Amino acid sequence: xVSVKFENVTKKYxxxxxxxxxxxxxxxxxxxxxxxxxxxxxxxTTLRMLAGLEDVSDGNIKIDDVRVNDLxxxxxxxxxxxxxxxxxxxxxxxxNLSFGLKRATGEARLSNEEIKIxxxxxxxxxxxxxxxxxxxxxxxxxxxxxxxxxRALIKRPKVLLMDEPLSNLxxxxxxxxxxxxxxxxxxxxxxxxxxxxxxxxxxxxxDRIAILDKGILQQNCPxxxxxxxxxxxxxxxxxxxxxxxxxDTTKTLFEE
Ligand SMILES: Nc1ncnc2c1ncn2[C@@H]1O[C@H](COP(=O)(O)OP(=O)(O)OP(=O)(O)O)[C@@H](O)[C@H]1O
Ligand SMILES: [Mg+2]
Numbered sequence: 001x002v003s004v005k006f007e008n009v010t011k012k013y014x015x016x017x018x019x020x021x022x023x024x025x026x027x028x029x030x031x032x033x034x035x036x037x038x039x040x041x042x043x044x045t046t047l048r049m050l051a052g053l054e055d056v057s058d059g060n061i062k063i064d065d066v067r068v069n070d071l072x073x074x075x076x077x078x079x080x081x082x083x084x085x086x087x088x089x090x091x092x093x094x095x096n097l098s099f100g101l102k103r104a105t106g107e108a109r110l111s112n113e114e115i116k117i118x119x120x121x122x123x124x125x126x127x128x129x130x131x132x133x134x135x136x137x138x139x140x141x142x143x144x145x146x147x148x149x150x151r152a153l154i155k156r157p158k159v160l161l162m163d164e165p166l167s168n169l170x171x172x173x174x175x176x177x178x179x180x181x182x183x184x185x186x187x188x189x190x191x192x193x194x195x196x197x198x199x200x201x202x203x204x205x206x207d208r209i210a211i212l213d214k215g216i217l218q219q220n221c222p223x224x225x226x227x228x229x230x231x232x233x234x235x236x237x238x239x240x241x242x243x244x245x246x247x248d249t250t251k252t253l254f255e256e
Pocket of ligand 1: 038
């Protein structure tokens with residue numbers, strides 16, 4: 001069981017900004033949760049606190065019912081993929097993928113043969129087998145994104161965190177990668193928390209969406225439930241109206 005819990009979690013930055021206010025949110029084992037909300041609503045702050053990259057001002061964060069507030073980032077067993085997927089530019093795909101495994105020490109260290117097998121199977125899953133000897137600059141945007149994903153997944157993280165991982169890609173690639181992320185999730189069953197401000201992305205990826213506004217959780221339910229039964233005016237405007245506008249615009253485009 002790999003569950004994540006935010007219990008009354010608040011983040012106040014040093015300058016007084018309260019980015020997250022008394023957040024209560026649970027993610028269950030194997031679930032794909034999308035944190036959705038407009039720019040500045042506290043999505044990245046929430047993810048960064050869970051990752052151990054940002055202190056928690058108040059409340060508890062638990063992984064598998066163990067409080068992790070004071071645990072260093074590296075000890076939390078998380079995999080992370082961010083918007084700016086900084087691959088090591090001087091390393092080829094194979095080296096980028098194996099880097100984390102090679103750095104492990106003690107009992108966690110796999111043999112070189114095991115690392116080679118892990119890299120090959122990850123590359124196969126992400127359709128990168130032909131690209132293993134290429135440098136990041138020799139890859140397309142989508143391929144680079146898949147290397148970043150592979151780098152996080154190869155360590156078999158307990159929880160996978162993604163913060164707007166597709167926002168650098170064009171519409172076509174975004175669409176394609178969304179499908180791949182969902183497929184991978186189904187294959188690996190890894191508990192996943194995915195941050196986006198994109199309503200369509202949330203609707204297509206999530207088992208459940210948690211909608212934030214100004215650091216406050218507005219609604220937390222399956223995507224279609226939020227669409228059909230918005231909890232308040234904010235969700236109505238940000239999610240329902242937005243999706244309906246897209247639908248209407250698309251319709252008009254084709255009818256005229
Ligand atoms: N280091 C910081 N110091 C002070 N305030 C910060 C800091 N980082 C973020 N904030 C503020 O906290 C709030 C939430 O920021 P956060 O980055 O979590 O938003 P977000 O939902 O991820 O937005 P976006 O979609 O634009 O990435 C914002 O008002 C932001 O200005
Ligand atoms: Mg952000």
